[in-house]
Amino acid sequence: xxxxxxxxxxxxxxxxxxxLSVADDEFVIGFWxxxxxxxAPMLEEDVATSSISQxxxxxxxxxxxxxxxxxxxxxxxxxxxxxxxxxxxxxxxxHGRTDWAFSVARRYLYETADAxxxxxxxxxxxxxxxxxxxxxxxxxxxxxxxxxAWLRRLAANEGSRQRLATAxxxxxPDALAIFLPLDGEEELVASGILxxxxxxLRARWVAQLRPVMAGLxxxxxxxxxxxxxGRTRRTDDFRWLHGEFTMVxxxxxxxxx
Amino acid sequence: xxxSDAPTDRVWEVFRQEAEGDPMIHAGNVRxxxxxxxxxxxxxxxxxxxxxxxxxxxxxxxxxxxxDPDLLxxxxxxxxxxxxxxLIKHKLEAAKARAASPGPPNE
Numbered sequence: 588x589x590x591x592x593x594x595x596x597x598x599x600x601x602x603x604x605x606x607l608s609v610a611d612d613e614f615v616i617g618f619w620x621x622x623x624x625x626x627a628p629m630l631e632e633d634v635a636t637s638s639i640s641q642x643x644x645x646x647x648x649x650x651x652x653x654x655x656x657x658x659x660x661x662x663x664x665x666x667x668x669x670x671x672x673x674x675x676x677x678x679x680x681x682h683g684r685t686d687w688a689f690s691v692a693r694r695y696l697y698e699t700a701d702a703x704x705x706x707x708x709x710x711x712x713x714x715x716x717x718x719x720x721x722x723x724x725x726x727x728x729x730x731x732x733x734x735x736a737w738l739r740r741l742a743a744n745e746g747s748r749q750r751l752a753t754a755x756x757x758x759x760p761d762a763l764a765i766f767l768p769l770d771g772e773e774e775l776v777a778s779g780i781l782x783x784x785x786x787x788l789r790a791r792w793v794a795q796l797r798p799v800m801a802g803l804x805x806x807x808x809x810x811x812x813x814x815x816x817g818r819t820r821r822t823d824d825f826r827w828l829h830g831e832f833t834m835v836x837x838x839x840x841x842x843x844x
Numbered sequence: 845x846x847x848s849d850a851p852t853d854r855v856w857e858v859f860r861q862e863a864e865g866d867p868m869i870h871a872g873n874v875r876x877x878x879x880x881x882x883x884x885x886x887x888x889x890x891x892x893x894x895x896x897x898x899x900x901x902x903x904x905x906x907x908x909x910x911x912d913p914d915l916l917x918x919x920x921x922x923x924x925x926x927x928x929x930x931l932i933k934h935k936l937e938a939a940k941a942r943a944a945s946p947g948p949p950n951e
Contacts, residue, residue, distance in 0.1 A: 634889060
């Protein structure tokens with residue numbers, strides 16, 4: 588059991604990096620999929636996608652607050668006050684909304700990876716993080732069921748299966764970046780804050796995906812080391828989204844929300 | 845949103861229960877191609893704000909409907925079939941008064 592006061596400066600910094608990367612993943616995918624509000628394939632799915640996106644923003648909020656408590660910063664300032672290059676989400680979240688198959692492919696990869704990561708974080712020695720991860724898992728379970736339903740449906744039709752396959756192949760290298768080892772990861776693993784190295788979690792995730800993809804005649808996920816700039820590379824698509832989600836906060840910088 | 849008129853779409857009626865033991869009350873309906881997505885959408889429409897303890901999701905075509913006016917709205921006076929057809933208020937008051945009295949008066 589470790590409280591924030593007992594952490595060495597190096598461990599504290601690594602924990603901050605871990606919290607920021609998970610929070611930014613949730614935050615940015617939440618905003619990307621909220622771009623489907625009003626234009627999803629049918630009314631019911633529109634409501635469901637928007638609701639899931641809201642859940643992700645809610646998870647990001649809780650993680651930013653945990654980070655703020657650790658560093659003494661303000662959670663809103665972390666969420667909305669950074670330049671695009673200061674975000675630490677995985678490159679998977681650099682892409683625009685594109686078409687429905689692309690969004691389903693991305694979210695399926697994200698939800699399954701996130702489930703593996705949260706299962707590990709729920710065992711964290713950093714109690715506030717373990718508790719939050721356990722809480723998040725209860726909602727993410729439903730997200731995964733929902734995306735699983737969509738993946739199977741799109742794979743069952745030749746036209747949509749082809750779109751799904753193209754999207755999965757395009758997204759795969761950037762999805763691996765979810766498990767890019769963090770700076771100071773050795774400290775985190777040694778202290779039990781991160782119960783297992785990212786590379787172990789990545790291998791577990793790939794092993795879980797393989798039979799699913801094979802069963803649906805979708806491209807086989809090939810395990811390889813994530814690109815080293817997987818959490819720092821930014822794109823024009825993301826810079827556009829950043830302009831959208833910071834618009835209100837920028838409109839009145841001294842306002843309290 | 846794009847209107848979906850796919851022939852596979854079905855309408856599912858959703859009933860919700862607020863707490864264990866409460867009656868299942870009709871909440872509304874969702875459109876979905878199958879039971880799995882219908883369940884997901886029912887959850888989003890009628891359960892995402894923690895307002896439901898339990899949902900029933902029923903395909904509309906599984907419901908037997910009865911709306912024949914000859915059966916439900918027969919033409920003759922049926923007021924005597926309503927509980928209000930019997931005025932027992934005064935009888936009840938008299939019975940209560942008898943029960944409250946100590947007994948027959950001593951002569």
